[in-house]
Amino acid sequence: MAIVKTEKTPAREAPLSETTIIGWMSKNLFGSVFNSILTVVTLYIIYLTVRDVWVWGVADAVWVADNRRECFKISIDGACWAGVITWMDNIFYGRYPREELWRINLGAILLFVWMVPLWLPRVKAKVLIGVTTVFLYPFLAGYLFAGGDKGIFMQVMISAAIVCLIGNTLHSIIGVLTGSSLPEFLIRLLGRQDAPEKSQHKILFGILAVSLVVVYLWQMGWHAEGVSWTKWGGLFLTLVISGIGIASALPGGIILALGRRSRLPVIRVLSTAFIELFRSVPLITVLFMATTMFPLFMPEGVVLNKLVQVIIAVCLFNACYMAETVRAGLQAIPKGQAEGAHTIGLGYWGTMGLIIMPQALKHMIPNIVGSFIGLLKDTTLVSIIGLFDILGMLRSISRDTPWLGLHKEPLIFGAILFFLICFAMSKYSRHLEVKLSTGHKK
Template sequence: MADVVLAEGYRPPPTVQGTWFAWLRDNLFSTWINTLLTFGALYIVYFAVSGVWAWGITNAVWEAENRRVCFDILAERAQEQGVDELTGACWAGVISWFDSFIVGRYPRGEMWRINLGGLLLVVWMVPIWLPGVRDKIYVGFSTVFLYPFLGFYLFAGGEKGLFLQVMMSLAIVVLIGNTLNGYHGVRTGRSLPAVVIAGLGMKASSDKKQRNTLLAIFAAAFALAFWAQMDWALVSVEWNLWGGLFLTLVISGIGIAFALPGGIVLAMGRRSQLPVIRILCTGFIEVFRSVPLITILFMATTMFPLFLPEGFTLNKLVQVIVAVCLFNACYMAEVVRAGLQAIPRGQYEAAMAMGLGYWKMMGLIIMPQALKFMIPNIVGNFIGLLKDTTLVSIIGLFDILNMLKAVSQDVPWRGLHKEPLVVGAALFFIICFAMSKYSRHLEETLGGGTQR
């Protein structure tokens, strides 16, 4: 055995390094001042959290008919505990209003339609997140271009025109196909058309024959869907009954779905070589970006009707959605433009040198690189958009904020305003935080994050 020669000044390796104990000692209790500060900070945290905890959990009342009963229960408890008074949350009010927070004034008997619509959207989009699924790009496109028709009819109901009937049949067929495609993708990594062709034993047939067979199957499914839901109709629910988180998500969802493509078009227009397009796009972006959203909403809902002929009224919700879409497309355009400018000229030149035209260059070379850089900004904008939609409460739409505020004016729950706002804050946090986590995940999987 060889002797271990120790260098001069050698100290044995610290035995506790890497444990939580060592971390505490190094970071929180390294000197007596830090120890003091740690305890001071702990006390402040305790003070703040215990107050909130007592209000929201320990003293809170979960079951009561109205706010007066909440007060009475608290007074009774205070007497039992021998204190002057107790303050505690009255969650009972929030619980009895919870449906209203989610769907607003939507008829309670028809609420299943909103639930089903939400569920179908999730089913539609799940294949995008599953590994092994083929043709995800089509899944994405169909979500944006077909789901809205299905969702719209579920939510609004009423008379189905021929157009809506056709689009809904398409949506249903695509939804089923999409789900089957996702299922086969996860199981075998193959796309649905490939599975169908293999199932029919037509692998050896010509491309044209394969394509025609697939088209025939699609047409048959379409006809079946068209026929099946011909007589199926839902009770009409007027838009002014839409409200709550549902309305917030409808406005921001459409805003998000429109903002990105709209923004890309506007950004490309602004960088165009053609003066007319460039000036139009620049003017549009600058005008809409220079005016506050609330101004645009006010203009759309109160000024715009003045210029319309007598008795002709526009749907306020549609006006709001159009305003939100245009406004956010302009913001998105600037984000996209920043991304485009980050791509070195060499990339454009290389693409052109390969003989690609403008659209191919943009679609295959520039955009895929640029979009990766833009993800944090895009998601930041989406989160901002979601929160901005609460502005519609000012023009009298009963979105989630207005529903939260209405509780304190309902006579049984008169004055109950903190608890609903806490719930609203929690709902917004969950949605926004999920979006930002998803954006981090996207950055990592697309590799954009590693370049920083």
């Protein structure tokens, strides 16, 4: 005898708790008496907090006033955002001369233009664009921000950067429209696609050289007024320090990590000692060391300014942290990968560059972005050694005589700003992870 069910079980409606909000609430928030009490109490606490914050920060807040006393007169219990608004230029640009602010803005726009191709589809040679961003953009931006007299080296680098920027932009426009790269397009434009590869290369180098010379002659007439580093500050300074730190941390970290895994004892010991030394002291100690000790090690007459000292310290410190992140990523790649690479005849650099690193870097993205976010927040420590980064500026508001004692509002503003920047970074890292994790869909 067998029991066989022949008719289909009719489809049931989804339970109420899954489909309607009220159903969901009655299951999750008011499931039992105790849960109901908890829910009500929590909601009440949230209500109280939000109400107080709202009343203080928005409803009773003062947006326009000449000084804090005036704020008090208008509303004694509300926030005084007027001070933060008056100081907005300082918060973003520091003490940078107000008539030169366009230089910072232009620098930011150029960086954006430079980086956009990295996010566009159908653009080729993205790695090259990324590398030029790290190695050429800083010269252009550095001159824009600091100004002053440019030496021959600086002029050459600026010209190279400009040629590269123009090339990048054309390349990405052509890439998006036609899917081909700039060199291919140029060759086709000149009708030489049938010529041998060597003469094609000659033509391309010719174009490059001519454009370099043209740009070099063009930029000779430029002169940007020098702006001393003491005038740099605010969010601008924070981004400069952390930007350089971020840009140098990854290459530095990769070198140190490879050094630590090297089979050559001298390199291994040196890398390990370097990493462990910097990792075992806090950043603030490294900063103090950099600003007090560097000047003593310098030959007489050579004076590194404090900003350079700080940037060197931040770079070294973060390269060491990054080295350990990279090493963890390398460790995660099975030995078989390297052995496989060896069997097809790849040497050390080929194995690392083509097989190991691309896989390892993918695993490291969350950690790398984590340390970048940490780095961005850590740079606020420079306010302790007297640089006016964004935190230094925010704290200065409470010392400015018209706004004496105004310290909560600026710090809240700073917190919001930092949250936005860091949140955007971590969102972008999620996006990268999803995009790159082609082999490991979860």
